Amino acid sequence: MKFLDALKVSIRAVSANRLRSGLTALGIVIGVSSVIVLMAIGQGVQKGVIERLQGLGTNLIFINPGAFEERSTGRRGGPGSGLTLTVSDAEAIENIEIPGVIGVVSQIDLSAQAIAGSFNEGVEIVATDDMYSTVRGLNIDEGRFITQEDVDKKALNIVLGNRVSEKLFPDGSSLGKIVRISIGPGGFISFNFRVVGNMMLEGSSGVLSHDDKVFIPVSTLQARIRFIRNPTGETNVTQISIQTSDDTDQDNVKLIAEELLKSRHSVSEPDFVIQSQEDLISAEKEVAATLSILLGSIAGISLAVGGIGVMNIMLVSVTERTREIGIRRAVGARSRDIVRQFVAEALALCLLGGLIGIVLGVGLSIFVDGKNIADMDVTTVVQPWSIGIAFLVSGGVGLLSGIYPAFRASKLDPIVALRTE
Amino acid sequence: MIELKNLTKIYKTDAETVNALNSIDLDISSGQFLSIMGQSGSGKTTLMNILGCLDNPSSGKYLINGLDVSSLSDDQRARLRGELFGFVFQSYNLIPRMSALEQVELPLMYQIENKDRKLKAAQALESVGLVDRMHFNPNQLSGGQQQRVAIARSLVVNPQVILADEPTGALDSNTGEEIMAIFRELVEIKGITVILVTHELHIAEFASRVITLKDGLIISDKKV
Ligand SMILES: Nc1ncnc2c1ncn2[C@@H]1O[C@H](COP(=O)(O)OP(=O)(O)OP(=O)(O)O)[C@@H](O)[C@H]1O
Numbered sequence: 289m290k291f292l293d294a295l296k297v298s299i300r301a302v303s304a305n306r307l308r309s310g311l312t313a314l315g316i317v318i319g320v321s322s323v324i325v326l327m328a329i330g331q332g333v334q335k336g337v338i339e340r341l342q343g344l345g346t347n348l349i350f351i352n353p354g355a356f357e358e359r360s361t362g363r364r365g366g367p368g369s370g371l372t373l374t375v376s377d378a379e380a381i382e383n384i385e386i387p388g389v390i391g392v393v394s395q396i397d398l399s400a401q402a403i404a405g406s407f408n409e410g411v412e413i414v415a416t417d418d419m420y421s422t423v424r425g426l427n428i429d430e431g432r433f434i435t436q437e438d439v440d441k442k443a444l445n446i447v448l449g450n451r452v453s454e455k456l457f458p459d460g461s462s463l464g465k466i467v468r469i470s471i472g473p474g475g476f477i478s479f480n481f482r483v484v485g486n487m488m489l490e491g492s493s494g495v496l497s498h499d500d501k502v503f504i505p506v507s508t509l510q511a512r513i514r515f516i517r518n519p520t521g522e523t524n525v526t527q528i529s530i531q532t533s534d535d536t537d538q539d540n541v542k543l544i545a546e547e548l549l550k551s552r553h554s555v556s557e558p559d560f561v562i563q564s565q566e567d568l569i570s571a572e573k574e575v576a577a578t579l580s581i582l583l584g585s586i587a588g589i590s591l592a593v594g595g596i597g598v599m600n601i602m603l604v605s606v607t608e609r610t611r612e613i614g615i616r617r618a619v620g621a622r623s624r625d626i627v628r629q630f631v632a633e634a635l636a637l638c639l640l641g642g643l644i645g646i647v648l649g650v651g652l653s654i655f656v657d658g659k660n661i662a663d664m665d666v667t668t669v670v671q672p673w674s675i676g677i678a679f680l681v682s683g684g685v686g687l688l689s690g691i692y693p694a695f696r697a698s699k700l701d702p703i704v705a706l707r708t709e
Numbered sequence: 710m711i712e713l714k715n716l717t718k719i720y721k722t723d724a725e726t727v728n729a730l731n732s733i734d735l736d737i738s739s740g741q742f743l744s745i746m747g748q749s750g751s752g753k754t755t756l757m758n759i760l761g762c763l764d765n766p767s768s769g770k771y772l773i774n775g776l777d778v779s780s781l782s783d784d785q786r787a788r789l790r791g792e793l794f795g796f797v798f799q800s801y802n803l804i805p806r807m808s809a810l811e812q813v814e815l816p817l818m819y820q821i822e823n824k825d826r827k828l829k830a831a832q833a834l835e836s837v838g839l840v841d842r843m844h845f846n847p848n849q850l851s852g853g854q855q856q857r858v859a860i861a862r863s864l865v866v867n868p869q870v871i872l873a874d875e876p877t878g879a880l881d882s883n884t885g886e887e888i889m890a891i892f893r894e895l896v897e898i899k900g901i902t903v904i905l906v907t908h909e910l911h912i913a914e915f916a917s918r919v920i921t922l923k924d925g926l927i928i929s930d931k932k933v
Pocket residue numbers: 720721722727728729747748749750751752753754755756
């Protein structure tokens with residue numbers, strides 16, 4: 289029998305028993321659509337993370353303290369586990385003028401309370417200098433960012449992130465107003481700052497967003513808070529950011545900065561972590577890809593259950609149509625023609641289910657995109673390859689679940705099959 | 710064209726062994742109209758199944774056009790069934806939910822050369838006088854009509870031999886005789902070899918040769 293004929297015969301058989309075929313295909317529909325939806329959610333998470341990392345600025349290299357490893361003991365700490373970077377490290381990197389480096393900036397991150405009138409907000413302080421807004425590509429809404437003059441004068445000036453400004457001064461502009469910043473348990477260190485600028489809304493949320501941050505000159509912090517300096521008189525920083533020009537070999541910059549810091553710290557293994565934006569993005573991509581595969585596999589289980597349903601129905605169908613198989617054998621069907629017919633039938637069922645599942649899954653993914661579900665902003669990205677995979681997998685399920693019943697059918701003795709009632 | 714030499718079929722069950730066919734020797738020439746008679750259990754269906762390459766003999770030789778059937782593979786015997794033989798059964802053996810035309814088309818699907826299937830199927834239905842029932846399903850046809858569809862199905866491949874196991878067994882005598890008239894026409898006009906199993910003498914007498922089986926042996930072989 290020609291393949292096309294087998295296909296026609298199988299489509300007929302599938303449509304002859306609509307309700308049963310529909311219920312059987314439903315298992316595949318559910319499996320395929322959940323594979324597509326969950327993969328789309330995984331992809332959406334990946335897209336969100338990458339966008340946020342790209343929103344950090346362009347062509348950045350980050351140096352964070354910590355991640356020491358002692359060869360002798362094998363003791364290892366994660367990033368930030370040691371306070372090893374200082375303001376002068378950042379200055380040293382700036383001073384050697386690595387080709388391609390546009391700017392170097394260090395920052396100290398501290399949690400604090402910001403108080404204005406009756407409003408009290410938890411904020412994240414970024415103590416830094418004028419380069420920060422350039423390197424990070426920040427946009428000023430009104431006023432100005434911290435200047436070199438602020439740093440020189442250790443001024444009590446502050447720039448507010450957009451959401452902080454909105455919350456502390458809901459009724460009007462915050463420019464020129466006083467904000468009290470309390471640091472430490474019980475707010476035992478407090479200073480009044482004057483607002484000199486407000487940032488534009490970035491819109492994203494999470495630790496990487498600047499909307500919930502406030503910016504003050506690093507020198508102010510150094511002058512006012514003694515304990516910010518370590519016993520050697522150096523000020524530890526949370527992060528150093530380096531910006532390079534577009535066509536710079538970032539690996540080279542990383543290498544030079546690394547060698548410099550190693551010699552400054554007199555260590556053979558780096559006691560800091562140096563990563564470019566690209567490094568972070570590809571690391572996140574890997575995490576998100578793992579997530580996608582994990583979600584997809586969970587959905588794959590329901591697809592497997594659907595496949596078992598198809599196999600079950602195919603076995604029933606073979607039993608019911610034993611006499612038909614005998615007739616076909618008598619009029620010249622070879623055993624492989626019988627195999628082909630039943631495999632084609634399982635395939636038709638699964639591909640039908642697969643197609644409906646794809647339509648449903650893509651529809652559902654588009655529907656939930658941008659919706660807030662269970663307090664989470666769901667973003668979905670339907671990759672064309674996930675549709676292709678879903679289609680191929682449903683075909684594969686069809687083949688797998690059809691082969692055994694088809695093989696059983698082909699092994700029936702024609703005489704016995706013809707005698708069956 | 711058909712030669713059986715010392716052909717034996719033994720069924721072994723747990724309890725006993727049955728010699729369904731006992732050293733049968735039989736020559737059937739091309740274009741013959743042969744009836745096989747005999748009591749129930751005498752081995753008629755067993756013989757037909759072996760003739761139609763649906764079953765294998767336990768021993769002995771079956772030659773068709775000089776070709777030893779026992780030397781053929783499963784696939785080759787399937788091809789022989791599809792191209793050389795047509796089958797007609799007592800219980801019609803039509804496939805439910807398939808139109809008459811599709812039933813008749815079925816054997817053509819398994820042929821290598823299978824162009825113009827619809828046309829050939831329609832012509833076969835016409836030769837049994839059923840063109841106007843082409844799109845009817847088996848459950849919309851009378852017994853006689855269903856058997857004529859089955860005959861059309863056996864005819865459509867232009868077989869050399871038609872094997873009919875009690876084709877009139879489920880029909881009244883008038884309808885049975887109409888069916889027999891079709892078979893006689895096939896022998897006389899198309900030169901097809903028809904081998905027919907029946908219990909009824911008046912049906913057997915349509916044939917030109919009648920053999921009778923008893924306990925797996927041929928006990929009489931008469932030319933009419
Ligand atoms: N598959 C089988 N297994 C065991 N014995 C069988 C089998 N098929 C047939 N037989 C036996 O072989 C003998 C011949 O059976 P067969 O069906 O050929 O008889 P028949 O002449 O066609 O009878 P009827 O007129 O009732 O159709 C019987 O005794 C039967 O019991």
